[in-house]
Amino acid sequence: MKKRTAATHEGTGPLMSDVARLAGVAVSTVSRALANPGRVNEETRQRIAAAAEQLGYTPNAAARNLRIGRSDIVMVVLPGPLFYGASQTVSEVLDGVDTELTKAGFHLLIANLDRDEDTERHILDLAFGGTVRGAIILASELPHHGNRTLSDAGIPIVSVLLDLTGKGVPSVVTNEREAMRAAAQRLIATGHRHFYFVAGPIGNFHDVERYGGLIEALDVAGLGEGAVRRFGQFYDFREGFACGSAAAAAFLALDERPTAVLCCSDDIAIAFMHTIRRAGIAVPEAVSVMGFDGAAVGEFCGPGLATIRQPTVDMGAAAAQGLLKAIAGEAALAERTVLPSEWLERGSTAPAPTPS
Amino acid sequence: MKKRTAATHEGTGPLMSDVARLAGVAVSTVSRALANPGRVNEETRQRIAAAAEQLGYTPNAAARNLRIGRSDIVMVVLPGPLFYGASQTVSEVLDGVDTELTKAGFHLLIANLDRDEDTERHILDLAFGGTVRGAIILASELPHHGNRTLSDAGIPIVSVLLDLTGKGVPSVVTNEREAMRAAAQRLIATGHRHFYFVAGPIGNFHDVERYGGLIEALDVAGLGEGAVRRFGQFYDFREGFACGSAAAAAFLALDERPTAVLCCSDDIAIAFMHTIRRAGIAVPEAVSVMGFDGAAVGEFCGPGLATIRQPTVDMGAAAAQGLLKAIAGEAALAERTVLPSEWLERGSTAPAPTPS
DNA sequence: AGGTGCATGGCAATCGATTGCCAACCCATA
DNA sequence: TATGGGTTGGCAATCGATTGCCATGCACCT
Numbered sequence: 001m002k003k004r005t006a007a008t009h010e011g012t013g014p015l016m017s018d019v020a021r022l023a024g025v026a027v028s029t030v031s032r033a034l035a036n037p038g039r040v041n042e043e044t045r046q047r048i049a050a051a052a053e054q055l056g057y058t059p060n061a062a063a064r065n066l067r068i069g070r071s072d073i074v075m076v077v078l079p080g081p082l083f084y085g086a087s088q089t090v091s092e093v094l095d096g097v098d099t100e101l102t103k104a105g106f107h108l109l110i111a112n113l114d115r116d117e118d119t120e121r122h123i124l125d126l127a128f129g130g131t132v133r134g135a136i137i138l139a140s141e142l143p144h145h146g147n148r149t150l151s152d153a154g155i156p157i158v159s160v161l162l163d164l165t166g167k168g169v170p171s172v173v174t175n176e177r178e179a180m181r182a183a184a185q186r187l188i189a190t191g192h193r194h195f196y197f198v199a200g201p202i203g204n205f206h207d208v209e210r211y212g213g214l215i216e217a218l219d220v221a222g223l224g225e226g227a228v229r230r231f232g233q234f235y236d237f238r239e240g241f242a243c244g245s246a247a248a249a250a251f252l253a254l255d256e257r258p259t260a261v262l263c264c265s266d267d268i269a270i271a272f273m274h275t276i277r278r279a280g281i282a283v284p285e286a287v288s289v290m291g292f293d294g295a296a297v298g299e300f301c302g303p304g305l306a307t308i309r310q311p312t313v314d315m316g317a318a319a320a321q322g323l324l325k326a327i328a329g330e331a332a333l334a335e336r337t338v339l340p341s342e343w344l345e346r347g348s349t350a351p352a353p354t355p356s
Numbered sequence: 357m358k359k360r361t362a363a364t365h366e367g368t369g370p371l372m373s374d375v376a377r378l379a380g381v382a383v384s385t386v387s388r389a390l391a392n393p394g395r396v397n398e399e400t401r402q403r404i405a406a407a408a409e410q411l412g413y414t415p416n417a418a419a420r421n422l423r424i425g426r427s428d429i430v431m432v433v434l435p436g437p438l439f440y441g442a443s444q445t446v447s448e449v450l451d452g453v454d455t456e457l458t459k460a461g462f463h464l465l466i467a468n469l470d471r472d473e474d475t476e477r478h479i480l481d482l483a484f485g486g487t488v489r490g491a492i493i494l495a496s497e498l499p500h501h502g503n504r505t506l507s508d509a510g511i512p513i514v515s516v517l518l519d520l521t522g523k524g525v526p527s528v529v530t531n532e533r534e535a536m537r538a539a540a541q542r543l544i545a546t547g548h549r550h551f552y553f554v555a556g557p558i559g560n561f562h563d564v565e566r567y568g569g570l571i572e573a574l575d576v577a578g579l580g581e582g583a584v585r586r587f588g589q590f591y592d593f594r595e596g597f598a599c600g601s602a603a604a605a606a607f608l609a610l611d612e613r614p615t616a617v618l619c620c621s622d623d624i625a626i627a628f629m630h631t632i633r634r635a636g637i638a639v640p641e642a643v644s645v646m647g648f649d650g651a652a653v654g655e656f657c658g659p660g661l662a663t664i665r666q667p668t669v670d671m672g673a674a675a676a677q678g679l680l681k682a683i684a685g686e687a688a689l690a691e692r693t694v695l696p697s698e699w700l701e702r703g704s705t706a707p708a709p710t711p712s
Numbered sequence: 713a714g715g716t717g718c719a720t721g722g723c724a725a726t727c728g729a730t731t732g733c734c735a736a737c738c739c740a741t742a
Numbered sequence: 743t744a745t746g747g748g749t750t751g752g753c754a755a756t757c758g759a760t761t762g763c764c765a766t767g768c769a770c771c772t
Contacts, residue, residue, distance in 0.1 A: 419758035
């Protein structure tokens with residue numbers, strides 16, 4: 001076989017052996033110089049660095065990964081396409097994750113649960129085949145296929161947005177229940193006695209927590225669950241606008257209308273508010289409306305939409321940091337990390353109207 | 357050295373040799389059975405498949421990539437964090453890309469230009485080091501570092517959203533100029549003679565095209581560039597709301613106000629419309645407002661925001677398909693692929709008011 | 713029965729970087 | 743000058759799957 005020289009490389013770039021030859025040392029020396037500078041003579045190191053630079057040498061990732069038995073890629077498992085409504089929750093979380101991972105020299109791979117079964121197997125292959133070093137889950141289910149589940153792959157996993165501690169996955173969430181309770185209490189304190197809750201996907205963690213918070217506030221105030229009317233035909237977070245419109249139609253048809261409307265997401269709230277205002281109902285004078293998530297655009301929808309802002313970017317960053325720690329073998333992330341959300345007052349809520 | 361058996365594996369899963377042993381064949385037979393079923397006896401193939409299944413065998417990706425010299429990962433280069441405004445352009449494009457890639461058995465890795473210089477080098481390493489097989493660019497610049505540019509890495513590249521054919525990168529775009537011209541002509545036809553254009557980032561492809569379309573329409577109508585007043589203090593697409601508010605303030609301060617406002621993005625338009633309506637200007641009766649992008653939430657902002665919807669998902673899918681073809685070595689993608697955008701009428705435009 | 717051809721399976725080299733182990737070497741000290 | 747301590751560099755095995763090449767074996771044909 002012809003001996004390869006730097007000049008004969010075709011598809012591939014220069015190899016470590018090329019760098020070694022140019023620098024006049026052995027490949028092992030090059031490897032050490034690049035990875036563990038203390039181990040070689042400074043002058044030699046510089047000569048090697050110069051040679052690598054001159055050749056435009058980039059180590060082959062596959063070879064490196066194979067040898068050291070791990071990669072520098074982390075995957076994020078999404079429940080479906082990036083959300084298309086007004087809230088950019090998922091995008092913002094991703095940004096937080098990406099920033100931290102990049103800072104630590106890791107790369108981010110997107111995996112999507114919302115495809116066929118075959119895809120789910122591919123996701124598992126990424127983990128079991130050693131392509132990824134860890135996973136961050138934004139879905140309520142761990143990927144699984146046949147009798148294998150992501151958690152069997154032996155890589156660190158962290159959940160964000162949804163609490164998966166029940167499945168043994170450390171999770172980063174916000175205090176949704178508490179925040180909703182506080183918001184409801186504020187409304188109660190300003191005279192509201194009849195509530196309307198527009199639900200998210202039934203059984204979804206967010207819906208359970210947010211509705212739960214409202215109920216807690218009602219209980220504390222001695223109002224009981226009868227003080228709230230629940231509208232729940234919302235099956236997917238991507239259908240927020242449609243849900244909000246439908247909820248508004250149902251609301252408008254009521255004989256006695258509640259004075260405060262709490263929506264499980266901003267998308268719902270935006271469509272809801274728009275629809276009832278079109279029907280001649282004054283917000284917030286006649287009816288107070290509140291969303292959840294903290295969509296920036298809410299500021300510009302009629303009266304600014306009051307909402308609860310999740311610390312999305314920080315949550316993403318926290319999840320990534322936790323994962324990185326787990327990867328480094330340091331103390332695992334606390335089971336559950338709760339980051340505080342923020343109440344955004346804006347203009348869509350007001351004291352309850354005095355009964356005419 | 358102790359001979360490894362399936363029972364002694366620790367961090368790693370079962371190997372192909374374990375499968376071979378269990379099935380009573382050689383590793384090469386296993387490899388062929390898994391990759392090239394025709395090459396081995398059906399009965400043997402089934403025995404091997406059963407053994408693999410029983411052991412939960414997943415081939416090691418690094419070893420495979422090293423041997424065959426390529427990976428099944430494609431990277432998407434973003435200009436910054438996923439956009440936080442109301443338009444979900446980037447998210448939607450990503451979804452289109454992801455769907456196609458997944459369908460073809462590829463995975464998607466996110467790379468972000470908006471970090472430090474070191475990060476940009478890491479992006480190049482992904483390409484030069486063989487981690488990724490192709491790249492889709494959503495940024496106006498190709499990643500580069502020192503004297504290396506992404507295009508030197510020898511992997512297929514496709515641009516989407518921005519036209520990079522000038523840099524030799526096949527691009528998938530929409531007919532922004534034409535769409536804007538048509539929209540402006542529609543406004544002219546309904547009596548509008550004075551225009552206000554709120555610019556995007558100066559020099560940005562979108563801004564150039566969209567403004568250019570407006571100018572063309574004015575020219576065709578014999579109105580000339582004097583018929584438009586341009587507001588341009590917008591430096592980044594992430595600052596759309598702030599820009600819209602500022603533009604509205606400037607608009608309100610004018611002695612003679614144009615009757616039609618064309619904004620370079622929906623975010624701008626949403627904030628703009630909100631601000632002038634607060635100041636008592638009726639939209640669309642007194643002033644018509646139009647955005648660009650097709651944000652779903654525009655439907656719910658005051659009168660529905662008229663806009664031009666980019667076929668984002670389709671553009672992403674087209675870009676991915678083009679890239680896959682290039683990877684497969686088939687005829688390269690046509691230099692420039694133009695997908696039609698769609699005019700969304702909604703309620704924020706109307707014939708020009710008759711001068712009082 | 714002998715020969716030909718095709719289908720199947722196995723050996724071993726290969727991809728490229730990493731690293732344990734040991735040899736070579738330098739300088740300093742006795 | 744000989745010896746010792748400490749540093750630097752090189753050889754070769756290794757990670758795990760893939761594949762060219764060859765050996766084996768079976769069936770079928772004359």
